[in-house]
Amino acid sequence: FKIVLNVSQDTYLETSLSAGFRFSVNDPDDEILPDSDGRILSPGFSIDVVLQHRIMNRLNWPHGSCEPMSDQKKPKLELCLRYCYQKKIISYCNCTDPKYPIPPDFEDDFGYCGVEKSDNADLAITYFLVVKRLSTLGNCLIQIVSLLSLFENDCDCKDRCHSKYYIYTTSMAKKLEKSGYSSKLYRNLIKDVLRKILDAFGNVEDI
Structure with a gap:
């Protein structure tokens, strides 16, 4: 198609x-x-x-070492590792990394690391709140991301057997x-259709 x-x-x-x-x-x-x-x-x-x-x-x-057929509903290896990494980030930093999905068994009420949730309409105040927290949350996220390769052994993730x-x-x-060729082709096609229509009407008049 x-x-x-x-x-x-x-x-x-x-x-x-x-x-x-x-x-x-x-x-x-x-x-x-x-x-x-x-x-x-x-x-x-x-x-x-x-x-x-x-x-x-x-x-x-x-x-x-693979997931048996009975556990086919478990996420595939790469998605399982992403869930695992996000859980580590939430546990250590109490925020989420937007590059990774939220695990299904976690409530989606964690803000992104370095972004302050605020209902205050004053953008200046909100900006300073963001800058204030950005250094601490950003450093936490950087430290955790640098250790993700070490966490991989703690993740219960395997390739599927099938x-x-x-x-x-x-x-x-x-x-x-x-395209000149295409344009010429379409023009000839339209002329051919119009010629057949005119011939059909001509036959009707003769009758």
Whole structure:
């Protein structure tokens, strides 16, 4: 099938460094992680995408370490590690890192690290509150992030024994804004349709 996408670049922020699309193909039972599993599509190109469906079967104990079929509802390895890291950040800093999702078993009432929740309408006061807390929360977050590799052993995360994934192959060609061949083709097609309509009406008049 074919999809035509409009990048609508005039709606981008002035601070945006790039424009385009990111797409991801996954199993319906899998979580979507476009930032790691997805592929980037550049605007202004005609792009063909070929997918190969693969199935991976891993060995469980004593030959390997993976989540058995009965635990397939547990998040896949990368998402599990992200949840685990976020839990560590919440436990140590009492705030969340926006780069990681909130674990399902945690209430979403923690603010982002370095951002002060305030109902005060005075922006100046709110700004100084943010600056005051930014140093402490920022330092806490930096320290925890630097230790994430050490926390990995504390996370109960494993690859699934049975998993599905897709291999992407893309090819692209520059899309022409105005193609003379296409324009001529459409003009001839329209002329042919109009000629048939006129011939049909002519036959009606003869009758």
